[in-house]
Amino acid sequence: MAGVEREHDKAVLVDTTIADSDLTRDEIIARNIKVVxxxxxxxxxxxxQAAIQLYADEVTWEAPTRGIVMDNRDDxxxxxxxxxxxxTYRSFIPLRRFATEQFVFDDQIAHLTVVGDEMPNLPYPKGTDxxxxxxxxxxxxxxxxVREIAYEMWRKGGRSQCSRFHPR
Known part of the structure; x- marks a missing residue:
């Protein structure tokens, strides 16, 4: 899969008003993919704010490698x-995404530059690619x-992580 540039001129919305119990298995899975x-x-x-609206009222967000756990939308x-x-993100390389009725797994690589210091426990200083x-x-x-767990594996730029992990 090639790297993608994300264009963000307007929010993408998904209808989340229908309960899972009123949908087929395939419809639930398709909606879960669309929501992610x-x-x-x-x-x-x-x-x-449109991203936050896709969280349940009682949500947990985790970044385990940085020791972060939050349980409310404001935080x-x-x-x-x-x-x-x-x-500052330069590009994303999507590797794989799949879903069940209850879970969505997404695997990607982001190329970015550290430009500030407002991410707790970020292991690299400003200026690092x-x-x-x-x-x-x-x-x-x-x-x-209802729960998002973001496993972040940080490496200094220039060392591609994707060549041997591309799906076939």
């Missing part, structure tokens, strides 16, 4: 705002994200 795609699309300074939004002021393997596990219910 919309969530990633909306993860920008201008659209972050999660503040964390995203800190991320936006800390890193990074290649970050991002593996996300989303737990889903009724079209909402």
């Amino acid at each position: 795609e919309a969530h990633f699309h909306n993860e920008t300074p201008d659209l972050v 999660i939004r503040a964390a995203y705002e800190g991320i936006f002021r800390t890193v 990074m290649s970050v393997r991002l593996a996300h596990v989303f737990e889903m219910k009724d079209g909402k994200i």
Whole structure:
């Protein structure tokens, strides 16, 4: 898969008003994939509120490698705002995404530069070019994200992490 540039001129919305119990298995899985795609699309300074709206009222957001666990939308939004002021993304390389009725797994590589210092426990200083393997596990219910776990594996830029991990 080639690297992708994310265009973010308007929010991507997904109908999350229908309960899982009113959908078929395939419809639930398709919606879960759409919700995660919309969530990633909306993860920008201008659209972050649309990303936050895809979380359930009671949500948990984790970044285990940095020791971060949050359980409310306000803290999660503040964390995203800190991320936006800390890193500048250059590109994303999607590797794989698949779903069940309850989970979505997403695996990608982000190329970025550290430009600030508002991400707790970020292991590199400002000015560092990074290649970050991002593996996300989303737990889903009724079209909402109830848990997001973002496994971040940080490496200084220039060392590609994708050549031997591309899906075949």
